[in-house]
Amino acid sequence: MPDMPISRLTTTCSTCAIRNRAICADLNDAEIGLLNGIGRRRTLAAGEQVMWEGDEAVLVANVIEGVLKLSSHSADGKEQILGLVYPSDFLGRPFGETSPYGVEALTEAHICVFERTDFDRFAREHPRLEHKLLERTLAELDRTRRWMVLLGRMNAEQKVASFLLEMAERLGVRAIDGPVRFALPLSRQQIADVLGLTIETVSRQLTRLRNEGAIELPSRREVMLRDPADLEVRAG
Amino acid sequence: MPDMPISRLTTTCSTCAIRNRAICADLNDAEIGLLNGIGRRRTLAAGEQVMWEGDEAVLVANVIEGVLKLSSHSADGKEQILGLVYPSDFLGRPFGETSPYGVEALTEAHICVFERTDFDRFAREHPRLEHKLLERTLAELDRTRRWMVLLGRMNAEQKVASFLLEMAERLGVRAIDGPVRFALPLSRQQIADVLGLTIETVSRQLTRLRNEGAIELPSRREVMLRDPADLEVRAG
DNA sequence: CGGACGGTTGAGAGTTCTCAAGAGAAGTGG
DNA sequence: CCACTTCTCTTGAGAACTCTCAACCGTCCG
Numbered sequence: 001m002p003d004m005p006i007s008r009l010t011t012t013c014s015t016c017a018i019r020n021r022a023i024c025a026d027l028n029d030a031e032i033g034l035l036n037g038i039g040r041r042r043t044l045a046a047g048e049q050v051m052w053e054g055d056e057a058v059l060v061a062n063v064i065e066g067v068l069k070l071s072s073h074s075a076d077g078k079e080q081i082l083g084l085v086y087p088s089d090f091l092g093r094p095f096g097e098t099s100p101y102g103v104e105a106l107t108e109a110h111i112c113v114f115e116r117t118d119f120d121r122f123a124r125e126h127p128r129l130e131h132k133l134l135e136r137t138l139a140e141l142d143r144t145r146r147w148m149v150l151l152g153r154m155n156a157e158q159k160v161a162s163f164l165l166e167m168a169e170r171l172g173v174r175a176i177d178g179p180v181r182f183a184l185p186l187s188r189q190q191i192a193d194v195l196g197l198t199i200e201t202v203s204r205q206l207t208r209l210r211n212e213g214a215i216e217l218p219s220r221r222e223v224m225l226r227d228p229a230d231l232e233v234r235a236g
Numbered sequence: 237m238p239d240m241p242i243s244r245l246t247t248t249c250s251t252c253a254i255r256n257r258a259i260c261a262d263l264n265d266a267e268i269g270l271l272n273g274i275g276r277r278r279t280l281a282a283g284e285q286v287m288w289e290g291d292e293a294v295l296v297a298n299v300i301e302g303v304l305k306l307s308s309h310s311a312d313g314k315e316q317i318l319g320l321v322y323p324s325d326f327l328g329r330p331f332g333e334t335s336p337y338g339v340e341a342l343t344e345a346h347i348c349v350f351e352r353t354d355f356d357r358f359a360r361e362h363p364r365l366e367h368k369l370l371e372r373t374l375a376e377l378d379r380t381r382r383w384m385v386l387l388g389r390m391n392a393e394q395k396v397a398s399f400l401l402e403m404a405e406r407l408g409v410r411a412i413d414g415p416v417r418f419a420l421p422l423s424r425q426q427i428a429d430v431l432g433l434t435i436e437t438v439s440r441q442l443t444r445l446r447n448e449g450a451i452e453l454p455s456r457r458e459v460m461l462r463d464p465a466d467l468e469v470r471a472g
Numbered sequence: 473c474g475g476a477c478g479g480t481t482g483a484g485a486g487t488t489c490t491c492a493a494g495a496g497a498a499g500t501g502g
Numbered sequence: 503c504c505a506c507t508t509c510t511c512t513t514g515a516g517a518a519c520t521c522t523c524a525a526c527c528g529t530c531c532g
Binding site for chain 2: 070072074075076078080082083093094095096100101124127130131133134135137138140141142144145146147148149151152153154195196235236
């Protein structure tokens with residue numbers, strides 16, 4: 001795994017791909033300039049770990065590009081993925097001592113990193129930023145709670161169908177019920193860890209969806225949703 | 237179900253049981269006075285519904301006493317409880333159009349209610365309050381994610397043992413590994429809805445824990461944890 | 473006393489997991 | 503460029519767990 005270089009931002013935030021979608025969206029030029037001063041851009045290789053479960057929470061970040069996972073382990077060592085983080089999402093645990101989960105890049109990723117203490121101070125001094133962060137956290141809590149329904153009340157087929165639809169949605173490739181094709185940022189094992197299933201069950205469900213014409217699997221890491229409306233029905 | 241009276245706060249916040257634990261904790265006297273002006277105290281009977289899934293989010297509140305549940309339904313009508321809310325917790329969805337879950341009092345409860353729009357305005361004008369709310373929301377998100385591990389990766393025994401321990405913890409009755417006895421605010425069906433199990437499985441697990449000496453069940457709505465350390469082991 | 477309700481218990485079915493083997497793709501070194 | 507290794511994914515068979523359906527028990531209340 002190569003050690004990627006860490007450098008101060010060379011581009012201004014104003015050219016940032018997520019300038020208007022991330023929590024920085026409401027800041028004025030002066031504020032953005034200040035934030036620029038404490039942030040740095042960092043590239044992560046696929047599979048690279050950025051934070052560790054239980055470790056001191058040193059960093060927070062905005063995701064510029066790529067997909068990352070948040071995960072935790074049960075006492076007997078089984079992994080459960082707690083969430084996936086996409087471009088413009090906020091990453092890390094501000095105002096917290098330790099990170100309650102590990103964070104790993106699933107694809108190559110670009111993130112805009114801050115020392116947590118720097119960020120905490122900046123946020124407390126800029127209520128507009130803190131407000132954005134609050135709205136985002138509330139939205140994330142809503143999403144997480146919806147995921148609980150999936151984990152607690154859905155069967156394997158419903159879980160896999162829901163997963164594929166949400167993935168298309170969050171990757172921004174979802175057309176209005178036309179077929180969509182995209183690269184899966186997760187391995188079968190990781191999908192299982194998101195859904196609270198085993199790898200075999202995920203594999204069987206995907207095969208079944210393929211055999212029944214709902215999806216195609218052109219390669220291991222690619223999927224095509226042939227009939228999103230059908231998947232919606234299967235998702236329950 | 238009696239219609240409980242709604243009245244402006246007669247007691248000042250300074251005598252409020254949760255004054256130092258709720259999100260109001262950091263406000264000074266002047267600010268508290270203002271907040272007092274837009275809030276009212278309300279008593280809920282056990283079983284009374286305060287918010288409805290999908291409805292406009294009209295109210296937010298602080299819980300003063302009692303336990304409430306947040307719940308949502310899967311497409312085929314099965315209920316999943318998304319969270320339990322205890323004294324000093326914040327309730328409702330600020331800065332949101334609709335409530336993503338229904339809220340129902342499980343026990344008789346006292347809450348301190350605000351019109352959401354009043355509260356939103358007040359929060360935006362008082363960053364210290366908004367900061368408290370952010371910290372609470374972040375903590376709630378952490379707790380919710382931990383619950384995901386339970387739903388996704390635990391078996392029935394681990395779920396029930398974890399549930400009993402968390403309940404004792406949040407009710408504040410948990411001694412350091414001595415036996416504890418408390419009233420369950422939930423029916424068997426509701427416990428099942430929290431844990432993503434059926435009522436029969438919950439019942440069987442409780443019976444088994446009783447037969448093996450880990451707990452006692454003096455009545456339907458009471459439980460005694462005879463050996464919390466043993467439960468910790470069973471919780472995994 | 474009889475009904476309603478919540479909870480418990482039992483038996484069998486169904487789904488998912490576990491264990492095991494094999495196929496396919498990707499990477500390594502000669 | 504091809505054997506070889508390794509890793510991921512798929513498939514199968516049987517076990518285990520939880521669910522479903524059904525009956526029953528105890529308590530509360532009219």
